[in-house]
Amino acid sequence: MRVVIAEDNPLLRDGIVLLLGEHDIEVTAAVADADGLLDAVAAHRPDAAVVDVRMPPSHTDEGLRAALTIRSAYPEIGVLVFSQWVETSYARRLLSEHTGHVGYLLKDRIVSTGDFVEALRRVADGGTALDPEVVRQLLAAPAMDAGLTRLSAREREILALLAEGRSNLAIADALHLAERSVEKHVTAVFTKLDLPQARTDHRRVLAVLRYLRS
Template sequence: MRVVIAEDNALMRDGMAALLTDHEVSVVATVADAAGLVAAVDTHRPDVAIVDVRMPPTFTDEGVRAAIAIRAAHPAVGVLVFSQWVETVYAHQLLRDHPERVGYLLKDRIVSTAAFLDALHRIADGGVALDPEVIRQLLSAPTVDAGLARLTAREREILALVAEGRSNTAIAADLHLASRSVEKHVTAIFTKLDLPPTTEDHRRVRAVLRFLDAQPR
């Protein structure tokens, strides 16, 4: 896997690059600002760009805005937003417009190298990786979607885990349920949200986006 790292903190940037290199991930470029990130992605076309939210010059939202621009210009390039901050408006836009090859993790909640690498590989393979706190903030407001209103509390709980990129097997282990029970809940979620099977089946992601679309902007 080939990655670009965009992080203004030099120690964090160099440490992340060294860590990934030690785990056979090719770091093709490291940059300190959003302009450098866009240029590096244009040049190297990595599998994933790892992006901090707040970078020079204003240290507000340059990184996540660059992430949205990268996904629009290069759909094959995955984006992992890796930050201390949850920018809900931009996170919603990123997920709504590009519901695959995207992740949003919080720096102070990563508990292991394995979890971080798993998220990177999941994104590179076309999946989604979201921190539970990101999900909580995005889904905290009441929903007015009629399909969502039909979901039970258990179905909402499972849908939140789906949003984190968990497989049915992993969800079953987390909730101490039988795999067949989780499969039935997921099928019920799709049915209640009117999401029939398609030839390009992204129903798991689209179900999560229904939650996000119901939130006030």
């Protein structure tokens, strides 16, 4: 797997480079600003980009704006936002404009380097990886649509865990349920959201996006 890193803190940037190298992930470029990120992505066409939110020159939203540009120009490249802050408006756009290949993790909540690497691989492979706090803020006081109002409390709980990128087995472990029970709940979610099975659509991602857009 080939990765580009955009992080203005040199210690953290070098640390991520070393960490990924230990897991046989090639870092093709490590840059300190959004312009460098866009140039590196265009030059190397990596499998994924790890992007900080606040970078030079204004240290506001340069990283997220660059992430949106990458998502638009190169939808096949995974984008993992790695930040101290949750910018909900940008997060919604990242998640709504294309399905899959996206993640948003918070720096101060990463407790395992293995979890970070696993999330990066998932995003590069076309999945999603969202910190639970990001999900919580995105779902705060949503305006529900008709399909979502049909969900039970348990189904909503499972849909929130789907938004974090968890598998059925991981959800079963988190909620102390049988995996078969989780499968039935997930199927019920798809039914209530009117998401029929189709070869061209990823129903798990579509269900999560429906939830986040509401």
